[in-house]
């Protein structure tokens with residue numbers, strides 16, 4: 220298969236009560252590990268990169284690796300640009316072959332956020348590319364975007380409805396109490412807010428800050444309409460911990476294959492766990 224837009228993946232997920240795992244990858248091995256997990260579980264998959272990773276690796280390299288994965292895989296795979304605040308970089312990634320982009324203008328007032336999102340929706344639609352936008356402000360640190368806990372803002376359900384109507388955005392990430400990074404204690408998810416938003420907005424909803432949310436809370440979010448969950452920090456940690464463990468045992472190790480193999484295995488295991496939690500295992504069948 221070729222890379223697909225994430226729009227049909229997420230619409231099917233919302234319609235059938237499961238969510239697609241969207242994994243932030245930073246290296247070829249991380250990408251291969253989540254693809255292997257999705258393949259083994261027969262789950263649709265979204266590969267993601269942040270703006271920082273695009274600048275680190277280059278959009279073309281990321282697209283090439285993702286396209287190769289999609290060509291070899293029997294499950295549908297989309298490639299998404301996470302949290303982008305720059306219009307030009309969005310255009311560059313769409314040109315390079317990304318099939319999904321996030322315009323994050325959540326730091327601007329409502330009207331401005333809507334205007335920027337609408338502009339991105341128009342160019343993405345012409346290219347058959349999905350768009351995700353954020354309302355409210357998700358707390359925590361994601362690349363260069365830092366939102367202090369007291370500045371995090373929940374999305375207003377009625378604003379969500381107006382935002383989707385005004386912009387035509389096909390997927391929406393409303394801030395509902397989750398945060399980027401690792402939680403100190405349990406996240407304070409506002410389930411009533413998710414329910415209210417899902418009741419007013421029929422596009423698939425996106426759960427940011429998926430690392431470390433307890434399983435039963437993830438399942439509740441999914442049952443209420445969250446159709447995509449972003450997982451970044453957690454797979455970065457298991458990847459790095461596996462490498463650290465190799466060096467703790469053998470500080471002189473200098474063959475990247477020796478430490479990348481266990482790192483890959485750790486990411487695959489973590490991805491399989493998330494896929495099971497999200498209910499997307501076996502759901503590749505929805506696209507055959």
Ligand SMILES: [Zn+2]
Nearest residue numbers: 361427428449
């Ligand atoms: Zn996020």
